[in-house]
Amino acid sequence: MKILAIESSCDETATAVVENGRVVLSSVIASQVEEHKIYGGVVPEIASRRHAEAISGVVQKALCDAGLTLSEIDAVAVTYAPGLIGALLVGVNYAKSLAFSTGLPLIAVHHLRSHIAANYITHPSLEPPFFCLVVSGGHSHMVMVHDYTSFEIVGRTRDDAAGEALDKAARSMGLSYPGGLNLDRIAKNGNDKAFTFPRPRVHDNELDFSFSGLKTAVINTIHNAKQKGEEISVPDLGASFQRAVVSFLCDNTEKAMKLHKMKRLAVAGGVSANSVLRREIKNLCKKNNWELFLPELPLCSDNAAMVGAQAYYEYLSGNRAPLSLNAYATMSIEKNSPELDRKELF
Ligand code: KG4
Numbered sequence: 001m002k003i004l005a006i007e008s009s010c011d012e013t014a015t016a017v018v019e020n021g022r023v024v025l026s027s028v029i030a031s032q033v034e035e036h037k038i039y040g041g042v043v044p045e046i047a048s049r050r051h052a053e054a055i056s057g058v059v060q061k062a063l064c065d066a067g068l069t070l071s072e073i074d075a076v077a078v079t080y081a082p083g084l085i086g087a088l089l090v091g092v093n094y095a096k097s098l099a100f101s102t103g104l105p106l107i108a109v110h111h112l113r114s115h116i117a118a119n120y121i122t123h124p125s126l127e128p129p130f131f132c133l134v135v136s137g138g139h140s141h142m143v144m145v146h147d148y149t150s151f152e153i154v155g156r157t158r159d160d161a162a163g164e165a166l167d168k169a170a171r172s173m174g175l176s177y178p179g180g181l182n183l184d185r186i187a188k189n190g191n192d193k194a195f196t197f198p199r200p201r202v203h204d205n206e207l208d209f210s211f212s213g214l215k216t217a218v219i220n221t222i223h224n225a226k227q228k229g230e231e232i233s234v235p236d237l238g239a240s241f242q243r244a245v246v247s248f249l250c251d252n253t254e255k256a257m258k259l260h261k262m263k264r265l266a267v268a269g270g271v272s273a274n275s276v277l278r279r280e281i282k283n284l285c286k287k288n289n290w291e292l293f294l295p296e297l298p299l300c301s302d303n304a305a306m307v308g309a310q311a312y313y314e315y316l317s318g319n320r321a322p323l324s325l326n327a328y329a330t331m332s333i334e335k336n337s338p339e340l341d342r343k344e345l346f
């Protein structure tokens with residue numbers, strides 16, 4: 001089954017053709033990074049407008065790269081939540097129009113489910129159940145993947161997502177957007193023990209995260225140094241902050257894996273590209289003799305191949321979206337879209 005997938009939840013207009021959830025026939029990404037860089041972060045209205053301009057071209061290119069015409073496609077899939085609402089709406093409306101004009105089934109895909117599914121492409125043998133640390137710009141979740149379309153969140157951030165904290169800390173250090181990526185680069189030359197940050201305390205659920213205190217600690221460290229006229233080594237501060245974030249992620253993942261007696265761990269989302277996280281999570285899995293699944297680097301950040309992968313399993317489990325499908329800025333990974341059961345609107 002060949003699925004044409006569309007992703008427009010943030011600042012990448014992406015399309016792909018994926019066969020049977022695992023084989024990527026084409027994957028195209030039109031990135032807006034250079035434009036948002038000027039403003040130090042994603043400007044939602046600019047993102048929506050660029051998606052509107054790019055989407056027809058990237059859909060045509062994905063078909064062309066795969067050597068296929070629309071008549072050879074079996075379904076259209078689209079990210080419908082969560083994300084920037086104006087950005088999501090461009091992809092959702094385009095996908096609905098395609099489905100309407102071709103008569104193809106429409107599949108609505110949750111963004112975080114698709115990040116997890118990036119692992120199915122990199123690791124063809126991976127099948128649920130497994131445990132997944134989902135770390136992106138907007139979310140930090142620890143998820144039991146019971147089945148391809150059945151998820152349970154066992155830990156989450158109480159405030160900032162890991163990627164958001166990395167981005168904000170990077171910005172306060174004067175690094176350009178995208179902060180997390182640039183912090184990772186610059187921290188390679190730093191001493192990760194130069195600064196120490198206290199582990200934030202989270203009450204009620206020992207598996208939950210909190211990153212906003214760490215981020216504030218970095219900002220305060222920079223302000224204090226400025227007031228005293230002291231120079232701060234950005235590579236040292238970046239490396240130390242990154243170590244604090246990664247060790248929090250790894251410690252809670254270890255607790256959760258043990259608590260839930262899991263032996264297979266996957267990592268997903270943009271922050272899964274982080275070199276320190278990848279190194280430390282490998283060490284953790286080696287120490288505990290757990291199997292580890294990491295997406296290959298191009299599949300860590302937003303792309304449509306992962307949407308096509310998840311869409312296949314959504315389709316197999318009977319999830320079909322009506323042409324009244326809406327986009328949602330927030331939506332739990334555990335839930336299906338409210339419209340997915342409204343069959344009368346097909
Ligand atoms: O999954 P993603 O592409 O978009 C969302 O769904 O949010 O994640 C973007 C996040 C950003 O916060 C970005 O700074 C972070 O992933 N990121 C990284 C790296 N590459 C991207 N963070 C740390 N190290 C990286 N190498």
Ligand code: ZN
Binds near residue numbers: 111137269270302
């Ligand atoms: Zn994402």
